[in-house]
Amino acid sequence: MSAESKYETHEYDVLVIGAGGAGLRAAIEASAMGARTALVCKSLLGKAHTVMAEGGIAAAMANVDPQDGWETHFKDTMRGGVFVNNWRMAQLHAQQAPDRVRELERWGAVFDRTHDGKILQRAFGGHTYRRLVHVGDRTGLEMIRTLQEKGVHQGIDVFMECAVTRLLKDGDRIAGAFAYWRETGRYVIFKSKAVVLCTGGIGKAYKITSNSWEYTGDGQALAYHAGAELLDMEFLQFHPTGMVWPPGVSGLLVTESVRGDGGQLRNNKGERFMFKHIPDRYKPQISETEAEANQWIAEIRAGKQPTARKPAELLPRDIVARGIYMEVKEGRGSPHGGVFLDISHMPAEYVKKKLPSMYHQFKDLADVDITREPMEVGPTTHYIMGGIRVNPDTQESAVPGLFAAGEAAGGLHGANRLGGNSLSDLLVFGKLAGEHAAQHAKTAGPPKVDDAQADGAAREMNEFFTRADGENPYQIHAELQDMMQSLVGIFRVEDELRKSLEKLATLKNRAARVCIKEGNKMFNPGWHLCKDLQNMILIAEAVARAAQFRKESRGAHSRLDHPGFNPEFAKVNTVAFKGRDGAMQLEGRPLPEMPAELKQLIETEKNHKERHG
Amino acid sequence: MAEVRKFKVYRGDKNGGQLTEYNVQVEPGMVVLDGIHQIQRTQAADLACRWNCKAAKCGSCSAEVNGKPRLLCKTRLDDFDPAEIITVRPVKTFPLIRDLVCDVSWNFEVNKKIPPLTPKKTADWVMHQEDMDRVQEFRKCIECFLCQNVCHVLRNHDLKDRFYGPRFMVRIACLEMHPMDGLDRTKLLKDEAGLGFCNITKCCTEVCPEEIHITDNAIIPLKERVADRHYDPLRAFWRKIMGADHPCTCADGG
Ligand SMILES: Cc1cc2nc3c(=O)[nH]c(=O)nc-3n(C[C@H](O)[C@H](O)[C@H](O)COP(=O)(O)OP(=O)(O)OC[C@H]3O[C@@H](n4cnc5c(N)ncnc54)[C@H](O)[C@@H]3O)c2cc1C
Ligand code: SF4
Ligand code: SF4
Numbered sequence: 001m002s003a004e005s006k007y008e009t010h011e012y013d014v015l016v017i018g019a020g021g022a023g024l025r026a027a028i029e030a031s032a033m034g035a036r037t038a039l040v041c042k043s044l045l046g047k048a049h050t051v052m053a054e055g056g057i058a059a060a061m062a063n064v065d066p067q068d069g070w071e072t073h074f075k076d077t078m079r080g081g082v083f084v085n086n087w088r089m090a091q092l093h094a095q096q097a098p099d100r101v102r103e104l105e106r107w108g109a110v111f112d113r114t115h116d117g118k119i120l121q122r123a124f125g126g127h128t129y130r131r132l133v134h135v136g137d138r139t140g141l142e143m144i145r146t147l148q149e150k151g152v153h154q155g156i157d158v159f160m161e162c163a164v165t166r167l168l169k170d171g172d173r174i175a176g177a178f179a180y181w182r183e184t185g186r187y188v189i190f191k192s193k194a195v196v197l198c199t200g201g202i203g204k205a206y207k208i209t210s211n212s213w214e215y216t217g218d219g220q221a222l223a224y225h226a227g228a229e230l231l232d233m234e235f236l237q238f239h240p241t242g243m244v245w246p247p248g249v250s251g252l253l254v255t256e257s258v259r260g261d262g263g264q265l266r267n268n269k270g271e272r273f274m275f276k277h278i279p280d281r282y283k284p285q286i287s288e289t290e291a292e293a294n295q296w297i298a299e300i301r302a303g304k305q306p307t308a309r310k311p312a313e314l315l316p317r318d319i320v321a322r323g324i325y326m327e328v329k330e331g332r333g334s335p336h337g338g339v340f341l342d343i344s345h346m347p348a349e350y351v352k353k354k355l356p357s358m359y360h361q362f363k364d365l366a367d368v369d370i371t372r373e374p375m376e377v378g379p380t381t382h383y384i385m386g387g388i389r390v391n392p393d394t395q396e397s398a399v400p401g402l403f404a405a406g407e408a409a410g411g412l413h414g415a416n417r418l419g420g421n422s423l424s425d426l427l428v429f430g431k432l433a434g435e436h437a438a439q440h441a442k443t444a445g446p447p448k449v450d451d452a453q454a455d456g457a458a459r460e461m462n463e464f465f466t467r468a469d470g471e472n473p474y475q476i477h478a479e480l481q482d483m484m485q486s487l488v489g490i491f492r493v494e495d496e497l498r499k500s501l502e503k504l505a506t507l508k509n510r511a512a513r514v515c516i517k518e519g520n521k522m523f524n525p526g527w528h529l530c531k532d533l534q535n536m537i538l539i540a541e542a543v544a545r546a547a548q549f550r551k552e553s554r555g556a557h558s559r560l561d562h563p564g565f566n567p568e569f570a571k572v573n574t575v576a577f578k579g580r581d582g583a584m585q586l587e588g589r590p591l592p593e594m595p596a597e598l599k600q601l602i603e604t605e606k607n608h609k610e611r612h613g
Numbered sequence: 614m615a616e617v618r619k620f621k622v623y624r625g626d627k628n629g630g631q632l633t634e635y636n637v638q639v640e641p642g643m644v645v646l647d648g649i650h651q652i653q654r655t656q657a658a659d660l661a662c663r664w665n666c667k668a669a670k671c672g673s674c675s676a677e678v679n680g681k682p683r684l685l686c687k688t689r690l691d692d693f694d695p696a697e698i699i700t701v702r703p704v705k706t707f708p709l710i711r712d713l714v715c716d717v718s719w720n721f722e723v724n725k726k727i728p729p730l731t732p733k734k735t736a737d738w739v740m741h742q743e744d745m746d747r748v749q750e751f752r753k754c755i756e757c758f759l760c761q762n763v764c765h766v767l768r769n770h771d772l773k774d775r776f777y778g779p780r781f782m783v784r785i786a787c788l789e790m791h792p793m794d795g796l797d798r799t800k801l802l803k804d805e806a807g808l809g810f811c812n813i814t815k816c817c818t819e820v821c822p823e824e825i826h827i828t829d830n831a832i833i834p835l836k837e838r839v840a841d842r843h844y845d846p847l848r849a850f851w852r853k854i855m856g857a858d859h860p861c862t863c864a865d866g867g
């Protein structure tokens with residue numbers, strides 16, 4: 001029997017996998033261009049990670065600081081990413097983000113306002129000017145709800161709680177995807193001329209993370225197996241401020257807006273330790289004394305143009321995360337192994353208005369009233385800068401017809417992402433991916449689904465039940481998380497990376513025999529985890545291999561055995577792909593050449609930086 | 614030795630089921646969702662439950678804990694008496710899929726019927742914070758559907774074909790009060806959306822984890838708007854079938 005008659009089959013021009021900001025924006029664009037568009041997601045619509053984003057969307061709209069413009073946003077992004085970003089993506093992103101935000105407003109988003117009725121923007125780490133468009137600390141909810149409304153009224157077909165396990169190919173080109181319904185466990189085939197992967201990140205491979213169960217690296221793994229390349233997987237962001245107590249919420253995010261709105265970091269001696277960690281390249285922007293930092297806070301609170309430099313708490317995330325880590329390691333941490341983040345010096349009403357969900361999160365979950373007492377925070381695995389390698393103008397991967405956008409794609413953020421640059425990334429590149437996928441579908445003929453591929457995909461899922469003697473997936477998952485946390489964490493070293501790869505090989509073998517003894521195919525999370533585990537282990541391998549390859553410290557990637565930049569590695573991105581023998585290959589690929597005018601924009605900065613670190 | 618807490622969790626599907634007992638090792642600050650995850654990890658790998666954010670932001674983990682509709686990720690074990698058993702059931706108003714997971718797709722269908730923001734023709738989008746405040750209150754909705762779950766019109770009378778429910782009154786209020794919107798949805802409210810079925814028991818407002826004043830700020834102003842424009846026959850109908858002072862039946866979780 002042919003696969004199409006055996007399995008429930010749907011046919012589309014464009015299949016978008018993932019319904020966060022990137023997927024929704026891609027689907028909206030594809031369908032606006034006349035493509036028959038399907039949107040598939042593992043959770044219910046509106047529950048993707050994007051809903052959790054707090055701080056804001058970075059866009060140089062210059063509503064608050066009139067000096068801002070795309071050039072500065074571009075420079076900030078490149079500097080934050082320590083110059084290994086894809087320059088073209090950084091340029092498109094900075095240029096197009098303001099239009100994407102305005103469009104959201106036209107579709108119903110209700111952002112906080114300035115006194116004169118424009119969209120308000122707040123300060124964030126690494127951004128020269130106040131740039132983050134926001135709604136209190138629930139910007140992601142505003143964004144996803146707006147896109148969701150726009151999408152469903154535009155006739156996109158949504159397949160909720162449907163998980164893709166394999167991409168289908170017709171020769172070299174993409175032919176669609178194989179999935180199961182979470183509710184019933186029934187298999188389903190999506191036949192489509194173009195596929196856009198917007199599946200988000202990989203944080204669930206780590207023990208302490210701000211990420212949900214969905215972040216198992218599915219998109220990266222699907223693309224890898226389909227023949228696409230994974231870029232810069234060593235660049236994994238540890239957000240400096242996650243909750244550390246109580247245990248059930250450890251890793252839960254504490255938004256950077258707390259610092260953007262005046263929050264101070266202190267160790268157990270009461271010292272504002274970030275002033276000790278200001279790299280030379282940030283000195284022009286960052287206060288060197290507490291007095292100056294406090295002046296900046298007073299100025300923004302009064303709604304004035306700041307004359308002081310920004311507090312050291314607003315250095316980019318990689319620097320703050322390492323600063324916190326060192327305080328704890330050297331015995332100056334808080335009782336539960338973090339440091340103190342304090343915003344209680346600001347008026348209670350201000351805190352509740354600006355940070356309502358943080359206020360509730362700490363009050364409800366940790367019995368801490370942040371308007372009166374400090375929070376305890378520490379680094380948490382948050383975001384992957386690396387991802388599926390794409391053409392910067394079209395978002396197409398190395399596989400014809402396969403596109404990627406959002407956190408699942410790599411390139412824009414280089415070695416470290418600035419806060420707010422993800423939500424803008426989703427909008428800008430979600431749109432481009434949708435547009436080019438629809439374009440591709442216009443000229444591509446109908447794909448053919450290969451029966452053997454579909455049957456193979458079904459067999460993989462069935463075997464988790466039929467196998468008699470395997471291990472429980474939860475056990476292997478816990479071991480993976482512990483191992484990645486301790487061996488491929490904030491600080492890395494050759495010995496531990498080698499060990500992690502050995503451990504991963506063992507885990508991979510054990511996971512190949514994983515099985516589920518309870519329940520049936522109806523909404524069975526244990527069964528789902530059996531498959532997710534394979535993806536996490538694969539992606540963990542890409543992270544560890546890339547981390548081993550890059551023998552320098554850059555952005556979020558810190559090698560204890562190779563501190564500082566290495567000029568050889570400054571010239572390359574890392575690329576992981578499946579070799580002919582089926583084993584993972586890793587190589588350095590020269591950075592694309594930047595045009596002269598952009599080079600000039602960042603040259604002075606860069607020289608300074610390579611000299612002073 | 615760590616403290617142990619007894620959980621009873623509903624296990625079953627549309628064909629029936631029962632409460633099953635589990636022992637959970639208690640950690641400080643634990644929420645009910647942590648308990649469910651521990652059960653999945655150690656005792657019942659197939660226990661079905663939705664969650665995403667663990668921080669009351671996504672509205673996935675709605676269920677009924679000891680009879681009260683709650684978000685599992687926000688319900689602390691130490692809110693209960695130490696001797697009390699923690700009983701977790703799926704929400705009642707929507708058809709059960711499995712264990713704690715219900716079929717809430719009806720809500721997504723309703724949402725499609727509400728015409729989205731339709732901007733007035735105006736060149737500039739100058740909007741002031743004072744006008745945004747009330748709209749932003751409604752935009753806080755995380756679609757946990759707990760209000761839909763407790764509303765007696767849906768829960769006890771199953772009038773899903775007549776009444777959109779409080780969540781969608783909030784949604785419509787949000788559109789109607791948006792300073793740039795140019796559409797009038799009062800006819801929809803009066804007819805298909807069934808606004809007249811709401812008899813202001815306020816049970817929805819009581820359960821809303823986002824503390825949206827659903828009745829006072831959304832439903833009552835909408836009712837006034839509709840009354841301004843139309844005579845409401847549904848209100849008369851409601852009185853006829855329910856009696857004028859219908860008691861609130863939704864907060865007891867029954
Ligand atoms: C707590 C928190 C706060 C944040 N705050 C900010 C902020 O203030 N500003 C900012 O810029 N960034 C922020 N970020 C980062 C940002 O929110 C994310 O990077 C971004 O939302 C990712 O969006 P996405 O569209 O790529 O993916 P997501 O929104 O994560 O969506 C992924 C989608 O893919 C689906 N999916 C995954 N695998 C499969 C599969 N196998 N089959 C089918 N569907 C699948 C999922 O169901 C989901 O719908 C924050 C992140 C977190 C966790
Ligand atoms: S006030 Fe009562 S009747 Fe009206 S929507 Fe809320 S719960 Fe339902
Ligand atoms: S209005 Fe409140 S209770 Fe109802 S769905 Fe929204 S957040 Fe939940």
Ligand code: FES
Pocket residue numbers: 663664665666667668669670671672673674675684685686687
């Ligand atoms: S898990 Fe998101 S609201 Fe509970």
